[in-house]
Amino acid sequence: MGEAISSSEILSAAGVDLSYGTQLAVRGAHLSVARGEVAAITGQSGSGKSSLLYCLAGVLPVARGQVRFEGRSLGDLGDDEISTLRRERFGFVFQYGELLPELTIEENTALPLRLAGQRKRPALAAANEVLGRLGLEGLAGRRPSQVSGGQSQRVAVARALVHRPTVVFADEPTGSLDSTNASAVLREFLDLARSRGTAVVLVTHDPAVAAQADSRYTMTDGVLTPRGSL
Template structure:
């Protein structure tokens, strides 16, 4: 399957004052004496797919974790729908991650004791959805991601590409506004990387989710609408991009 940008239209609704759904301004973050972010910033529009590029240790994953509310920056502002995440309680930030954010990680991070179907249904169950309804919706997403036939298998029985498709289904099953994907193809070969990216892009566009994608792979980044480069903890602006 060739790696190419999807052509489906994206929603253009504005949320924050600048029209951004998610925005970071002048972020600084250090771990001990080691600086990870030194003034990074970006904006993500509703329905947009943005790739964050950078070498290992450049700060790109730390930037994603700050934007997702997983860690707090030492200074600077992260806002979602115009609301400063730094002013929210831990409980409210956790609720946002459960209901409005979706996550895809490099190795999927599926729960090994659960079936593929149960893994995808898990975010819905945590949000109080009844088991039958949660599993019905999970099965629909597994079918969309072309792994419906593996619903009863456990993660250890799936190939790397199948596991990542299940992880994408889990990220999208709650119909989040933003999907954070941290090196989602980093553990896959080139063929499966292309397949996973094509499915992630198409599924996100179909659901209307914005995607913030961290990657070091230029071929994967080429799938995005826009590319941002992180160097030494700073965002150098936009590179490339799609019309």
């Protein structure tokens, strides 16, 4: 018998360790994220915050402890189940957008839906709806090389949210932007995520970014410390 699961808890970590060879990158991390909650993890480069994020997303296997999604331990899932989970229930936003240069903006945005088997026309319609909510409706037919850095990052946000994931994992999503664009992208990202009831786990080194979260954690030398809720 495990611990009781909160009705609102969607994602949790309990005593999670992660090792790279003999180096312990994450040490006994505990974290809980509810539906619709934005949780921010701050820390210096090399503190282990991105490593923990990838453990939570099922990308990196934990050495000890458990990561649970909807009460199920990711360690109990097979490779196919993990892949399906990441494709259909999780969304990802990376620091540099990571858009595919050969696809248009609307095709990049629709990619999670297409990978999940949705037909092209409804996938593009859904993509354009999200692009419109982010002020990008005029860019649908352009290539990533034809838009600005701030616009590209908004597209990455749209792509992460288009399939209405349960959780979005964001690794320094505004780190490559100037302060004006960073603030605009983050506000749109969090507003849209909250309006859809999507939980967000946000990794950042910027206290101003973390201040917009519902709960905050600090990572220092692999140790995660809660900083309370707003």
